[in-house]
Amino acid sequence: MIKAQYRVLVLTDHRGHSTENSIYALLRQMLNHPRCAEIDIATRAWAGNDSFFTAQNGEQLQVAAVTPDFAYTDEGDYLTQGLRVVDPKDYDLIFLRLxxxxxxxxxxxxxxxxxxxxxxxxxxxxxxxSTKQFLLNFPEVCPNMQLCRSMEEVLDFAAKFPIVLKPLREYGGRGLLKIDGTTLDDGTSLHNTVTYLKGIEDILETEGMLGMKFLKNVNQGDKRILVAGGQIMAASLRLPAPDSWLCNVAQGGTSVPATPTSDEEAIIAHINPKLQQAGILIYGADTLMDDDGKRVLSEINTLSIGGFPQAEQQTGRPVLQPTIDKIFIYADTHYAG
Known part of the structure; x- marks a missing residue:
């Protein structure tokens, strides 16, 4: 069912927001779109919404209207003042930024x-x-990797070459472990590999962790590629801090504008059909330089992807408007009333 205009509900949590958060620029752009009737936003951080976000009572939600001057404030004024109660089922398009x-x-x-x-x-x-395990669907474009569910599996895999061990549901570089023989590096200090792994045996056995070959060219940076509707919107190269192997900006790295390579364009073409089938419209794909000098896939991020206004500023090319266009095209094919 195609609607002339969509009523939009945004679900977010403003406790982690800053002036750099993409949600403000994206929603101001969306509000001006001819297919947008109105936008309301609800935050998980507002106590009045505990029944929805915590108790999972879907009858009502407290929302604020998104207006042309919608912007970040330290106090979260735009999300916590002038609230009204609505039924979330009355909206046509839901935009998750959680x-x-x-x-x-x-x-x-x-x-x-x-x-x-x-x-x-x-x-x-x-x-x-949004689990590292999803990467196992794409071994052709990833470094050598293995899902590890015991200390023995980690040690067997790490006996082949240095590896990085990744928690399945962490993000932003949190919880990454580098194992090189008997030495384990948690990004802050060095540990004995066996001693450290014994301390996380419960995590390995109950959740598992993804082991991935450590790439010696990591100092050439981790490239984040922003994708919407299968189209590459922009890319940025995140470089590790001196003497570090962690490229994430949250872990001390720096970010500069970048251009996707032909290898990276092929990676997106390879992974996009499965993501599209799962209902993923907007995502970030991260690549690293492998030991042969070729870009390979290291992460896929599908939850609350940022960086859109920054990419537009850095490249001087439209990024926000094409992304919003893709959202309404998606709505036309996925709204059933």
Whole structure:
């Protein structure tokens, strides 16, 4: 069902917001789109919404209207003042900007509650794709990797070459471990590999961790590629701090504008059909330089992707408007009433 205009509901949590958060520029741009009737936004950080976000009561939600002057403030004024109570099922298009920690249980409940609505990204797709384990679908474009569910599996894999061990649901470089023989580097200090792994045996056995070959060219940077509707919107190269192997800006790295290579364009073409099938419209794909000097896929991020206004400023090319266009095109094919 195609609608002339969509009523949009945005779900977020403003406690982690800053002036750099993409949500403000994206929603101001969306508000001006001819397919947008109105935008309301609800934050998980507002106590009045605990019944929705915590108790999973879908009857009502406290929202604020997004206006042309919608912008970040330290106090979160635009999200916590002038609120009114609405039924979330009255909206046509749901835009999720909810970072972790958001539970898979909540996301699956949300998918059921809002069945028939256009949701970007779809909650079921987020549950499926926002784990490092999802990378195992694409071994052709990734470094050598293995899902490890015991200390023995980690040690066997690490006996072949140095590896990075990744928690399945962490993000922003949190929890990454580099193992090189008997030495384990947690990004801050060095440990004995076996001693450290014994301390996380419960995590390995209950959740598992993804082991990935450590690439010696990591100092050439981790490239974040922003994708919407299968189209590459922009890219940035995140370089590690001196004497560090962690490229994430949150872990001390720096970011500069970049251009996707032909290898990276091929990677996006390879992974996009499966992401699209899962209801993922907007995502970030991260690549590293392998030991042969070729870019390979190291991460896929499908939850609350940022960097859009920064990419537009850095490149001087439109990024926000094409992204919003893709959202409404997606809504036309996914809204069922």
């Amino acid at each position: 970072p972790r920690p958001i539970s898979d249980e909540f996301l699956m409940w949300l998918a059921t509650l809002l069945d028939g609505k256009a949701i970007v990204n779809h909650p079921r797709g987020i549950v499926e794709t």
